[in-house]
Amino acid sequence: MKVLVLNCGSSSVKFQLVETDEASAVAGRDRALAKGIVENIGGLAILRYEAEGQKPLKETGEILEHKIAVERILGLLTREDVGVLRDRREIDAVGHRMVHGGERFKTSVLIDDDVLGGIEDCIDLAPLHNPPNIKGYRAARELLQVLHVAVFDTSFHQTMPAEAYLYGLPYVLYQRHGVRRYGFHGTSHRFVSRRMAEILGRVGDPTLRVITCHLGNGCSITAIRGGHSVDTSMGLTPLEGLLMGTRAGDIDAGIVLHVMTVEELGISEANALLNKHSGLLGISGVSNDMRALLQAESEGHERARVAVEVFCYRLKKYIAAYVGVLEGIDAVVFTGGIGENAIPIRARSVAGLETMGLRLDHERNAAARAIEAEVSADDSPGKIWVIPTNEELLIARDTMRIVSGLPPE
Numbered sequence: 001m002k003v004l005v006l007n008c009g010s011s012s013v014k015f016q017l018v019e020t021d022e023a024s025a026v027a028g029r030d031r032a033l034a035k036g037i038v039e040n041i042g043g044l045a046i047l048r049y050e051a052e053g054q055k056p057l058k059e060t061g062e063i064l065e066h067k068i069a070v071e072r073i074l075g076l077l078t079r080e081d082v083g084v085l086r087d088r089r090e091i092d093a094v095g096h097r098m099v100h101g102g103e104r105f106k107t108s109v110l111i112d113d114d115v116l117g118g119i120e121d122c123i124d125l126a127p128l129h130n131p132p133n134i135k136g137y138r139a140a141r142e143l144l145q146v147l148h149v150a151v152f153d154t155s156f157h158q159t160m161p162a163e164a165y166l167y168g169l170p171y172v173l174y175q176r177h178g179v180r181r182y183g184f185h186g187t188s189h190r191f192v193s194r195r196m197a198e199i200l201g202r203v204g205d206p207t208l209r210v211i212t213c214h215l216g217n218g219c220s221i222t223a224i225r226g227g228h229s230v231d232t233s234m235g236l237t238p239l240e241g242l243l244m245g246t247r248a249g250d251i252d253a254g255i256v257l258h259v260m261t262v263e264e265l266g267i268s269e270a271n272a273l274l275n276k277h278s279g280l281l282g283i284s285g286v287s288n289d290m291r292a293l294l295q296a297e298s299e300g301h302e303r304a305r306v307a308v309e310v311f312c313y314r315l316k317k318y319i320a321a322y323v324g325v326l327e328g329i330d331a332v333v334f335t336g337g338i339g340e341n342a343i344p345i346r347a348r349s350v351a352g353l354e355t356m357g358l359r360l361d362h363e364r365n366a367a368a369r370a371i372e373a374e375v376s377a378d379d380s381p382g383k384i385w386v387i388p389t390n391e392e393l394l395i396a397r398d399t400m401r402i403v404s405g406l407p408p409e
């Protein structure tokens with residue numbers, strides 16, 4: 001089955017065409033036939049496209065709305081020289097990444113009018129993300145008369161117990177406005193934790209305890225027992241938890257009130273401060289990019305060093321806390337651009353956790369870059385692995401299962 005995966009942002013559409021079916025998904029043999037991204041929709045857009053076994057292609061041109069972007073993508077997928085399809089009707093289904101599914105969507109789901117209404121009801125919880133996701137769906141629905149499936153960033157975390165998702169705020173805020181922890185990056189945490197269970201031969205084992213660290217531009221960490229998320233670091237919004245590229249992660253909520261007062265900031269300025277000017281960039285003043293920071297640190301840049309140190313310290317604190325939550329640990333997984341590539345970050349964030357059963361093998365760690373690999377020592381009771389994430393593949397697999405009438409995983 002050929003599934004088109006769409007991930008629509010406010011001015012971008014990321015896409016992948018994936019060939020998958022039940023047997024190839026179980027065997028891990030399903031694959032992307034083509035992928036790419038359209039950026040800067042609304043102006044002079046850039047379209048990048050790469051089909052299996054071909055040279056990447058880049059085009060520039062005016063694209064004013066998501067529907068035209070999807071139309072252009074379909075044009076490339078069926079173009080004689082670079083296409084992988086003869087006709088767009090070869091696309092069997094479309095899987096849409098949706099950011100927020102609130103408390104209603106606990107699994108991926110076929111989109112109908114009622115579901116669409118439910119996703120629209122979650123706009124209050126993700127005002128920047130759900131509207132472009134919905135826009136992308138509407139555009140794709142007009143162009144492709146097939147079944148469409150929504151896969152949510154939040155649904156994997158719906159198994160968290162109340163003690164993990166409730167904040168110490170008046171309960172009425174939860175009742176009236178849904179103020180609670182939802183968590184994000186669910187497709188990534190689910191993908192790598194499932195893969196970890198497969199590697200360990202423990203799929204379906206209710207006692208398996210895994211901590212997954214998704215470390216990219218956005219970062220989050222999840223405690224997973226028996227394949228179910230029991231706690232995660234992002235909250236009502238993706239702002240909470242680990243230090244990120246430009247987001248603050250955990251801070252004293254009182255800081256927001258204080259800084260808004262002393263700096264005379266409005267809501268949108270405070271929002272930009274916390275989401276765009278904080279994190280690694282905010283502390284270092286150099287970059288939000290971990291590569292650049294590690295380079296600057298090696299050249300003696302003090303604030304770059306401190307920023308990296310805060311990043312690793314906080315990550316270590318969360319790993320240790322989640323070992324407590326899980327009452328032990330079988331495996332820690334690193335994924336995302338930093339988790340998959342940044343050798344010193346992995347080393348620094350588990351250093352000292354040997355007493356908790358996590359012992360890194362430094363040679364294995366140094367050799368593991370963007371590949372699936374064990375990086376723990378043979379005698380480490382808790383395993384440490386690098387597992388590259390693949391959110392698009394998981395979206396395609398969910399879509400395939402749902403349109404085939406199989407139960408969602």
Ligand code: AMP
Binds near residue numbers: 215288342
């Ligand atoms: P992502 O959002 O998953 O694409 O991850 C982006 C982050 O991964 C950025 O902070 C990059 O600097 C970081 N990253 C990618 N490759 C490396 C590398 N080789 N070493 C350190 N950080 C890296």
